[in-house]
Amino acid sequence: MVTKSRFRGQYLLTDANIPKKFSNWESESITDEFDFYHSPDLQSSMVNKNGTRILCAGYIFDPLNPQQTNEQVLNKICGDITSGKNIFDVLSIFGGRYILFVDDGNNQLVIPDAGALRSILYGSFNGYSVVTSSTKLALTLFDTTIQTTPSKEKYIEQADYWIGTGTDDDRLSRVLANHFLDLADMSKSRMPHYPPSQKSPVPYSAEILSGSIEALACRFETPHIWLSGGLDSRTILSASKSVSDQCRYIVFDRPDVPEHDIEIPRRLCEKLGLNLTVVEPEPISDSFRYRLNNEFCSPRYSSAISNVEWYDDIEANVVPTTGIISEVARTYYEHPYKPFSPGLCIELSNIPDTDYSRQQLNRWIESAREYERKTNIDIFDLFYWEQKVSTWGARSARELDLVCDLAAPFSNRELLHTLLTTSRDRRRYPYTIYKGIIEECWSACLEEPINHLPNPTIKKSIEKYISEKSNHSLPYHIISNIYKKFRFTGPD
Template sequence: MATQTTIPDAKTPCSPNLFLPRSFLFSLDGRCEATCMNDISVPLGHLQISPDYRCHIAEAEAAFLVLIGHCIDLQTPSLSEAEIARTLLHTALQDSIEMMLTSTDHLVGRYTTICYAHGKWTVFTDACAMRSTYFAEDTSLIASHSTMIGEILNREPRRQLFRHYRYGLPGNASPVTRVRVLPANFALDLSSGRLTRFWPREERVERSVEELIDPLERVLVGTANAIASRWTPAVSLTAGIDSRTSLAAFRHIPSTVPFTYDLDASTAIDVKIAGELCRSLGFEHRRLLVVSREEAPSIYAAVEAMPDYKHFDEASAIYVKAFSDHNYIHVRSNLAEIGRAFWRKHPVMPTCFDVSNWIDIATHQHCQSEPLREEAIQYLLHEMEAFLDLAGYDVSDPANPLLFGYDGWDLVYWEHRMSTWHAQVLLGSDFAFDTSIIFNSRRALSLLLSAPLKDRIKASLLHEFTNRRCPEVRNIPINPRAAPRSLEDLVIGAYRQIRRRVPILRSLDRSTNLMAKLR
């Protein structure tokens, strides 16, 4: 079995302004190609990757597999991506494509895999689809960015319609017509455009925090070790429990670089608490200030021209200034939210599962009077209904949707929000460095989701992990309030809890918009 690793020529004449960072394009039609991308030789189809990216190709018999990006095998962390690609293809050929997909439960990273075996095309991503992968509904074409497909097919992004949305797009839509996101836990048949779920495969088994903490510690610390063996980990640190958990996993690694955005008053608590954590654990804490448009005009222009990206405007320029001159990798922590019942305790999310829930969750309230508002709402309802049908959650009890015993609230957060929002957030940091997340494996997430609901809501596993690894920071508060709750805060909180449970109140609220500020 032959394997090759392709690293684009660093002397490429293309300016970074002419290609999207860490991007790729694959088509079964050789006529489809993007400018300023490197052509990669593959047995079938046409593959291009950007000059700053790499891929790994394994071939055997009449089959081949392409692994784009980076990944680590948690069972054997010393394996390279080339060896992982070879192993995946061998499993597909000797066992089955289904067994190949099963074997990815222990992979962590940010990657897209294209496999041609047994005469069938299979495309899949890392556990949470952090390597954004878009596909055209009407032609065999995939890419890292929806606009790359749009340019080839002469389709413009729908900016006016999609400016109404926040925290991810409806369903698995993209800004470009008839171009969609490949969601987490699904594989794409490239020739037919069909999506097939491949996880979960077995019934969830509930286990206590005491049973789960040891295997979780092994997975998270093992992941941290593997990341640090390849890169210098730059851990984004806030006052919250998720990033504290990541820091705890890396606490024994001296090269770790914790950093916090120091933007304005809104990040003051993050800066203060992160600084205390770093002092207690012996790390130097980096505070990253805003980089102005005048300092980085080309970065701001490139980000604003990328409609797939959803995050704060200054992020990319901050990253480029702070991290582009070293072998850093960005260690993020948002995926931990999957394991702590995020939607079940969200103050705006209704308590019964319904497509209309996302009207308040995923639309900007300040766009209420802007053009295409009603069209945006109707499009959201249609796309979310189609996505939930695809997901296959059992919603016979709307308060407790299930799939193989897993909570539908947790799965839709994983498979929808992470695939259509957080993956796109990562596109902005690609200008400076790649991203790795210690929770981005089905092995880690299945452990977190095995805890009882009451413990997921309280994030008991994460607290136990940080207390065990970093007992000296036990008394440093998590997300403390800048000021005590006012009477208005208490009223808003009470209203939100009632609104979550009373559909007619939500309907009245939306039609009159009297309480928009409370949402």
């Protein structure tokens, strides 16, 4: 029997008749064939208007109208669709962490948020179709054990997250970010591209990010802004200005966290007049390990999981808010001379080099190249968005589901497309466009340096500068390799 405490925040859509298994869960019929089951902890909203039915699992918001509720947003989406607008064009502006089930009479689609942070895993068990957010949930439901190939087993033994569309079980596949699922034939496709607004990118991006955090403050009791010394959290911090009195600012002080990721937020929050909570989480407890084993086919026990367990004792309706997905637009992956290939993907993302990983990447690259030609979105950026965010990012979100939800203000297609249309020079180090957004939102947030090393010496400063430049500049890449080979050992 699935209980409320297990599979918190998860859902399952199926054409199987399973009333007893989910006696503690809520259920809704979304088509003549499919029933939707979800944990009571997962918000569900449905509207039916002019022959179009939309069910939202999770929360969705309009950053340009942050006061609107789920139902108001869904009614607007329904109205726009029935007036003839394309669903994917309509959805571009909306943020949140959600799955939408859309039935307009002609199509039955399952659409994730921009980062696919609420996973869509699909396949079949015992002849029944299944769409779910959790492999372990599906296995539990159908009273079956995991089935996987040796090549996948070899990969996941060495990796923290999946690559490509694979999951822990061969009967389920993953819908990547920037993709959707067609329920009619259980096939996935990449979302059609719609160019963003022609508004100036810096103020428009600032408006979307600020509105996103305002929306979170309307939906949750307290947004918890996770801080570090880095660029992504600084951008989120700046966007929280209008609701800073409703937010709580958090730093996790674990043994593996660098000193500057504690001290820089501490100094900055003091200057901004914000109260900073410094959390020293305990190591993962045995009871929490048991819960991880009970929820995941291949659980991980990294030190960051202690951040998740810290929320286990918090009963308030809070939402950890992070800068993940920002990396998509800030040229996180690139190389000064190597052509894009499965081998380079493996090198840059530090995943295991196995037959499975190369097979998945070869399959993805073929379609991604065509999409790059049509949209001018660089394949390096697309790799981070579709492969890293919807696997590594979604896994982090799924781990938080054990205790609370997650917010990622950068999970917004309009925002990502706006940033990705700007030149790579503005988006890479020294991150001109990001600093412009911070200046637009809350200029005082730039009074402390970003990613600043403690007690920097000339040697350390040179090393950092060369490292930042070497990703895209061939001369600096050569210098970096020479430096690593003949590292000098003189005094700092």
